[in-house]
Amino acid sequence: MTVQQPGDAQKVITAVYVQGNISLDPAGQAWIDSQQVTIDFSRRLNEAGARTTFLQDEIRHAKMKAVHNDTDIFFFFQWNAVTENNSVADYPVFADAFAMEIPLFTEDSPLWMGAMDKPVNIIFWRADLPGPENIVAGGMGTPQTSPDEASRNIRHYQKWENGTWTVIITRPMAQASENQVSFIRGRNYRVAFANWKGGAYSERGGHKIVSEWHNLFIQ
Amino acid sequence: MPIQRQIRMVADLNKCLGCHTCTMACKTMWTDRNSGQMHMYWNNVETRPGKGYPKDWETQGGWFNTKDKNSIPLANINEGYGAPWEYNYGEVLKTDGGDASASVLVPKPEPSGNAYASNWDEDVGDGTFPNSYYFYLPRICNHCSDPPCVDSCPRQAVYKRKEDGIVLVDQKRCRGYRYCIKGCPYKKIYYNPEEKISQKCIFCYPRIEQHKGNLCATQCVGRIHHVGFADDTTGSVYKLVDKWKVALRLHPEFKTEPNVFYIPPLSPPAYNQAGKLTGDPRIPVEVLAKLFGDTADQSLEQRAERIREIFLVLRTEREKAAKGESSELIDILNPHSEADRIRV
Numbered sequence: 001m002t003v004q005q006p007g008d009a010q011k012v013i014t015a016v017y018v019q020g021n022i023s024l025d026p027a028g029q030a031w032i033d034s035q036q037v038t039i040d041f042s043r044r045l046n047e048a049g050a051r052t053t054f055l056q057d058e059i060r061h062a063k064m065k066a067v068h069n070d071t072d073i074f075f076f077f078q079w080n081a082v083t084e085n086n087s088v089a090d091y092p093v094f095a096d097a098f099a100m101e102i103p104l105f106t107e108d109s110p111l112w113m114g115a116m117d118k119p120v121n122i123i124f125w126r127a128d129l130p131g132p133e134n135i136v137a138g139g140m141g142t143p144q145t146s147p148d149e150a151s152r153n154i155r156h157y158q159k160w161e162n163g164t165w166t167v168i169i170t171r172p173m174a175q176a177s178e179n180q181v182s183f184i185r186g187r188n189y190r191v192a193f194a195n196w197k198g199g200a201y202s203e204r205g206g207h208k209i210v211s212e213w214h215n216l217f218i219q
Numbered sequence: 220m221p222i223q224r225q226i227r228m229v230a231d232l233n234k235c236l237g238c239h240t241c242t243m244a245c246k247t248m249w250t251d252r253n254s255g256q257m258h259m260y261w262n263n264v265e266t267r268p269g270k271g272y273p274k275d276w277e278t279q280g281g282w283f284n285t286k287d288k289n290s291i292p293l294a295n296i297n298e299g300y301g302a303p304w305e306y307n308y309g310e311v312l313k314t315d316g317g318d319a320s321a322s323v324l325v326p327k328p329e330p331s332g333n334a335y336a337s338n339w340d341e342d343v344g345d346g347t348f349p350n351s352y353y354f355y356l357p358r359i360c361n362h363c364s365d366p367p368c369v370d371s372c373p374r375q376a377v378y379k380r381k382e383d384g385i386v387l388v389d390q391k392r393c394r395g396y397r398y399c400i401k402g403c404p405y406k407k408i409y410y411n412p413e414e415k416i417s418q419k420c421i422f423c424y425p426r427i428e429q430h431k432g433n434l435c436a437t438q439c440v441g442r443i444h445h446v447g448f449a450d451d452t453t454g455s456v457y458k459l460v461d462k463w464k465v466a467l468r469l470h471p472e473f474k475t476e477p478n479v480f481y482i483p484p485l486s487p488p489a490y491n492q493a494g495k496l497t498g499d500p501r502i503p504v505e506v507l508a509k510l511f512g513d514t515a516d517q518s519l520e521q522r523a524e525r526i527r528e529i530f531l532v533l534r535t536e537r538e539k540a541a542k543g544e545s546s547e548l549i550d551i552l553n554p555h556s557e558a559d560r561i562r563v
Binding site: 088089090091092093128140141142143144204205206 | 296392
């Protein structure tokens, strides 16, 4: 794992060390001392055939926090969503989704899904799925959910209430397979985020809005 | 990647009975696995003129024939396809433990105001008595030479096999984005909301690999299908399409180069206002020309002309055969064994 220097990327997110158990609870004690960062989503790529729903110069925002207890790392996300889109049960129906992307073993993987020699590790949450997926991608159109059992070690909390999604994602810090990044204390990681609006927006696949690279520091 | 061989099918619409045996053979073989497949008819037979299945598929558009791809709709299952329903047989019939508590069969769930389903308009057709007409149009995936579903998938989950040109959706790569469904102007890719992926006609490739015909073709009561490879110049598919030129593509203007071909249906003569038979077919050639043609760039007039030519060839050869003369075309159209019409 290449060490990243803070300042390489746009914003610094610190995964704060918290002693003891951390629960999958947005009201949990662990989140109180952690620093909140606002993620700006402004980059997008319109796939042909996708509904052009992005407003001119649309920018979305999400609040984010990260904590760890030396064993597991937790990511907290919160963003506005006027409606809860948690189903893909019919042809025109699409679900809300969120993802974070980290270069798998190089420091400079391309933002748009990495490249063949510079793959990225993605944690993908979609409101209708039983749990977040561990994905590896080596370029646009290549993302693949890791088929190995070990990579199914991501747990989560999700709740939509009063026009807000709250999602917490947790994973053991040590990689469970070569399809995952290990989070090591004292190190910096590049991380980028993506957001999809389901429902009438029909966002899916490359039709999404993406943040710049951020810097994630593991305290 | 260029393909090595292309499998093709010719369906002789003069022989289609509308019995739906092809549909049922396909359904029981491939799409009765889970509730997400219940609305799927990889093979369906629709009445023409009619709305088809899904409803009004011809006007929805596809990747190569729609200017604004964003405008291509995704129909929903209940209204666009039609929810499969059951009848209250148990309440009406005393057989199988029924109690005869109801006197009328009613469907459940009850169709809504916009009710639709596969064959909702079966045998309705068009025209005014005594010139009413309809015919049947069996449809599978066209396994196009320029498949828009392949083009529209951003994940390369849809692909065309090199060895036979069969178009398949890789069920492990598909993420259920449904661009392929928008892409296909024939709406022959279905979405499985239970498995959250797209599924389609596979041309029975496991059977083709064993040199057996696809089930819609082998189970057909009217034996209307011919199946074979485009480059097999001794096969009936080649002879019907390229030698005798009596088989046309469905909506070639969609620009996908379908590999399913149809011999357009002849029909009895129409009556004039005085009640006398005319020389015109009861199914207007102009109606057929809106459906069938050779290439994307043909005009409707050129397509109508081709259909008249085909009818002339069919009649001429039929008269020859009726007189006891030999006709290769009539021999092909009256196959004596499965091997005569299916060569894979």
